[in-house]
Amino acid sequence: KNQVEQSPQSLIILEGKNCTLQCNYTVSPFSNLRWYKQDTGRGPVSLTIMTFSENTKSNGRYTATLDADTKQSSLHITASQLSDSASYICVVSDRGSTLGRLYFGRGTQLTVWP
Amino acid sequence: EADIYQTPRYLVIGTGKKITLECSQTMGHDKMYWYQQDPGMELHLIHYSYGVNSTEKGDLSSESTVSRIRTEHFPLTLESARPSHTSQYLCASSEGLAGTDYNEQFFGPGTRLTVL
Numbered sequence: 001k002n003q004v005e006q007s008p009q010s011l012i013i014l015e016g017k018n019c020t021l022q023c024n025y026t027v028s029p030f031s032n033l034r035w036y037k038q039d040t041g042r043g044p045v046s047l048t049i050m051t052f053s054e055n056t057k058s059n060g061r062y063t064a065t066l067d068a069d070t071k072q073s074s075l076h077i078t079a080s081q082l083s084d085s086a087s088y089i090c091v092v093s094d095r096g097s098t099l100g101r102l103y104f105g106r107g108t109q110l111t112v113w114p
Numbered sequence: 115e116a117d118i119y120q121t122p123r124y125l126v127i128g129t130g131k132k133i134t135l136e137c138s139q140t141m142g143h144d145k146m147y148w149y150q151q152d153p154g155m156e157l158h159l160i161h162y163s164y165g166v167n168s169t170e171k172g173d174l175s176s177e178s179t180v181s182r183i184r185t186e187h188f189p190l191t192l193e194s195a196r197p198s199h200t201s202q203y204l205c206a207s208s209e210g211l212a213g214t215d216y217n218e219q220f221f222g223p224g225t226r227l228t229v230l
Contacts, residue, residue, distance in 0.1 A: 003211075004156075043118075043204050043221025044157075089157075102219075106155040 002027040006105035023090035031093040066103040120222035135190045137205030147189040149204040
């Protein structure tokens with residue numbers, strides 16, 4: 001069964017600290033993996049996309065990694081800011097259907113305290 | 115900021131009412147989607163469209179219906195709302211099929227529906 005599991009479910013850190021969010025998936029055949037940021041009461045916004053051949057990709061203070069062998073991804077946030085408080089969702093796409101089906105994780109709720 | 119809009123943002127109605135959630139995008143995208151999201155849970159696809167006059171049901175069974183008469187407009191209708199329909203509804207669009215190649219889905223801000 002294709003699944004996406006994220007950990008931790010929630011995380012509280014102090015402003016300026018770093019943190020790492022985890023995503024494990026069983027989706028096969030794998031096409032790509034995206035990390036989305038969803039602010040409260042808003043729709044998700046894409047942060048990064050990674051394909052099979054990519055190991056690391058950065059977007060400002062966000063760095064995503066992908067290990068396609070172990071089917072794990074992480075999102076590292078450096079020097080956190082209050083505006084980083086949001087839900088971070090891992091989304092994996094498969095190649096098995098014409099729709100390019102997406103599998104969503106439940107997200108990690110990050111809270112940054114001053 | 116993506117050019118995809120949803121109205122209303124919040125809606126509280128009584129059981130049995132008919133409602134329509136509006137979604138429009140100005141990016142000219144052919145592909146549009148409706149998702150349902152409960153707090154702390156993953157997004158579930160309930161409807162999608164490949165283009166004008168095309169509508170398909172998603173993975174999660176839903177009593178709602180959709181229509182696609184114009185490229186930019188993809189409204190969702192509930193003929194008789196029930197408390198079990200209480201949820202957040204997110205609309206999205208993409209240039210190509212979401213999940214294929216680098217086709218990114220752009221999401222609207224969502225409609226928070228509460229049925230009393």
